[in-house]
Amino acid sequence: MQIETIHPEQFNDVIRLWETTVRACYEYYSEQHIEDIKQRVVTRQLDNLTLRAVHNLEGEMVGFIGTRNSKIAMLFIHPESQRQGFGRALVRYAVELLHCDHLEVDYRNINAIVFYRRLGFTILKSGDNTPPLVVMQK
CATH class of the missing domain: 3.40.630.30 (Gcn5-related N-acetyltransferase (GNAT))
Known part of the structure; x- marks a missing residue:
């Protein structure tokens, strides 16, 4: 690849x-x-x-x-x-x-959140912005 x-x-x-x-x-x-x-x-x-x-x-x-x-x-x-x-x-x-070492993902994109968690990212915060995003960090 x-x-x-x-x-x-x-x-x-x-x-x-x-x-x-x-x-x-x-x-x-x-x-x-x-x-x-x-x-x-x-x-x-x-x-x-x-x-x-x-x-x-x-x-x-x-x-x-x-x-x-x-x-x-x-x-x-x-x-x-x-x-x-x-x-x-x-x-x-x-x-x-x-x-x-960080990213934002739409809170509705559950597949992406699960994907990033499997790669070692953790949720830092969520929901207090527009559009509602989950902030993740490695």
């Missing part, structure tokens, strides 16, 4: 992967909310993140992680590629090589 740097010419692929994952895994987001996040956050934030991608054996990008300073800002794995070690590899890369 190889982890590679994402370059600006790949941003459209990143956005498509983000959108596919959100539509499949975040049933609590409305269509309008997804579009708002996509325009307001995702497309504007990519330039300000350190981005890494992981590819499957066919060379397709199946996941990516975005970090800033010591924070994991986003992690998305294509629904068909989840539970195959791609997310774990990206988080380990971010922790070990990019020195990330």
Whole structure:
């Protein structure tokens, strides 16, 4: 499994992967909310993140992680590629090589919270912000 740097010419692929994952895994987001996040956050934030991608054996990008300073800002794995070690590899890369030690996750994303806890993150605080986020630290 190889982890590679994402370059600006790949941003459209990143956005498509983000959108596919959100539509499949975040049933609590409305269509309008997804579009708002996509325009307001995702497309504007990519330039300000350190981005890494992981590819499957066919060379397709199946996941990516975005970090800033010591924070994991986003992690998305294509629904068909989840539970195959791609997310774990990206988080380990971010922790070990990019020195990330904290993140925020939507409190409704129970699968993500469980995933990060299995990787050694603990809940620092939750619920006192908008949107309601769980702050986790390694």
